[in-house]
Amino acid sequence: ETGVTQSPTHLIKTRGQQVTLRCSSQSGHNTVSWYQQALGQGPQFIFQYYREEENGRGNFPPRFSGLQFPNYSSELNVNALELDDSALYLCASSLGTSGRSSYNEQFFGPGTRLTVL
Amino acid sequence: AQSVSQHNHHVILSEAASLELGCNYSYGGTVNLFWYVQYPGQHLQLLLKYFSGDPLVKGIKGFEAEFIKSKFSFNLRKPSVQWSDTAEYFCAVIYNQGGKLIFGQGTELSVKP
Numbered sequence: 470e471t472g473v474t475q476s477p478t479h480l481i482k483t484r485g486q487q488v489t490l491r492c493s494s495q496s497g498h499n500t501v502s503w504y505q506q507a508l509g510q511g512p513q514f515i516f517q518y519y520r521e522e523e524n525g526r527g528n529f530p531p532r533f534s535g536l537q538f539p540n541y542s543s544e545l546n547v548n549a550l551e552l553d554d555s556a557l558y559l560c561a562s563s564l565g566t567s568g569r570s571s572y573n574e575q576f577f578g579p580g581t582r583l584t585v586l
Numbered sequence: 587a588q589s590v591s592q593h594n595h596h597v598i599l600s601e602a603a604s605l606e607l608g609c610n611y612s613y614g615g616t617v618n619l620f621w622y623v624q625y626p627g628q629h630l631q632l633l634l635k636y637f638s639g640d641p642l643v644k645g646i647k648g649f650e651a652e653f654i655k656s657k658f659s660f661n662l663r664k665p666s667v668q669w670s671d672t673a674e675y676f677c678a679v680i681y682n683q684g685g686k687l688i689f690g691q692g693t694e695l696s697v698k699p
Contacts (some may be wrong), residue, residue, distance in 0.1 A: 504689075511676050512687070574632055576628040
């Protein structure tokens with residue numbers, strides 16, 4: 470089985486630009502969660518998608534948005550980038566049922582390192 | 587507010603020393619508890635988890651953790667560390683069967699050969 474993959478690995482953007490990060494979930498998984506990990510901090514939950522619907526959101530502004538596709542891959546979009554958006558963005562996939570995936574292990578990808586100048 | 591606190595930011599040990607990393611979580615309902623590890627250059631991996639039952643759980647690579655409900659704690663232990671245990675360790679909690687993991691700030695473990 471293939472693991473969680475993310476692209477690109479690294480990305481440099483300037484303030485005010487928009488960025489799209491991509492995640493391919495592990496085979497058989499239908500739930501994707503996105504996390505932001507700032508330097509020296511633990512990951513912070515951004516949002517989760519279950520079967521193409523948003524299934525929970527953390528304390529992030531609306532300029533952070535996402536999509537999940539029929540093949541359960543996912544995108545994270547960030548508009549109007551700010552310097553504080555510089556971080557490692559992690560995607561995790563899991564197998565959820567009825568909208569709740571808490572009992573199923575979340576498998577993490579390697580992350581995308583975003584630098585905003 | 588739901589939160590997780592890890593007591594130590596950086597721990598330095600010699601090989602064969604015993605390890606205990608502290609983790610406390612705030613009250614917020616029922617909890618599922620996790621320890622993740624991130625080895626240098628690798629992605630987050632699950633070490634162990636607690637959902638219910640025996641409060642002493644065993645994970646991979648000789649790690650174990652004990653859930654003490656009265657203390658809101660879930661400390662990670664290993665009797666004898668190896669150089670290969672050098673990594674960052676994260677405690678995480680899911681509250682009330684929700685889908686989001688709430689992570690602590692992490693503890694960097696350095697093991698000297």
